[in-house]
Amino acid sequence: MSQPHHRGLTVLAGPTAVGKGTVSTFIRDHHPEVWLSVSATTRPPRPGEVEGVHYFFKSAEEFDRLVAEGAFLEWAVVHGQNRYGTLRSTVDAAVEEGKAVLLEIDLQGARQVKAALPDARFVFLAPPSWEELVRRLIxxxxxxxxxxxxxxxxxxxxxxxxPEFDFTIVNDSVQRAADELVSLMGLSATPR
Structure with missing residues (x-):
């Protein structure tokens, strides 16, 4: 079986608390034409998170099995604690169907995807300032x-x-950042 071409794949990464999840949620809510990959994780759900929508919550044993099977496009230990990963089969299927695919992942994962799929589009989500990043996290x-x-x-x-990324978007406004991202993906911005 031939490998799918991954030009329709956009990888969004950036520092912790920059708002990757918030921007992705805005895109999910306003751009149904974008297929958002749902990551698997060993961390427990935060309040309001839904299985299969925000993450696939896996036990350490389940995650180990998936790693051993080579089921992940990328996976990593984040903040020295929990593991996160993107299931290769779901991404490949969406790309083969011609969907605009968005992966919202951490830096380690983005590096793995870049090594495996260099023809994908890589976008760094940056905070407006260090002070704003600290404020958001706290x-x-x-x-x-x-x-x-x-x-x-x-x-x-x-x-x-x-500098490892193809594009940088500053997350100074969720809608503006989301609109810039979907525009990079070749799609129309959110109607105002």
Whole structure:
């Protein structure tokens, strides 16, 4: 079986708390023509997250089995704790169907996808400023102080990876950032 061509694949990555999930949710809600990949993760659901919509929540054992089977396009341990991964079969099927595919993943995952599928489009979502990134992370209130510090240290390293990407979008407004992303994907922006 031949490998599908991945020009219809856009990879969105950026530092923790930059708003990747918020931008992706806006696109999911306003751009049904975009197929958003749903990642698998070993972390527990946050309040309001739905199985199969936000993530596929997997036990460590299930995740290990999928890794051993080579089922992931990419996977990584994030913040030294939980694992996240993108199922290759779902992405390949969507690309083969001609869909505009969006992967919202972390930096480690984006690097793996770039090594495997260099013809994909890689977009870095950047914060308007470091201060705004810190405000967003602390304002979420979903992590302990220790976890916030760990994520901020990770974010410093993630911000340095911006030159590895084809495009950068500053997330100063969710709708504006989403519109710029769908425009890069060759689609129409959200009607105002």
């Amino acid at each position: 304002g979420r209130g979903t992590e302990s102080v220790e976890e916030q510090q760990r994520r901020l240290e990770t974010a410093k390293m993630e911000l340095a990876a911006e």
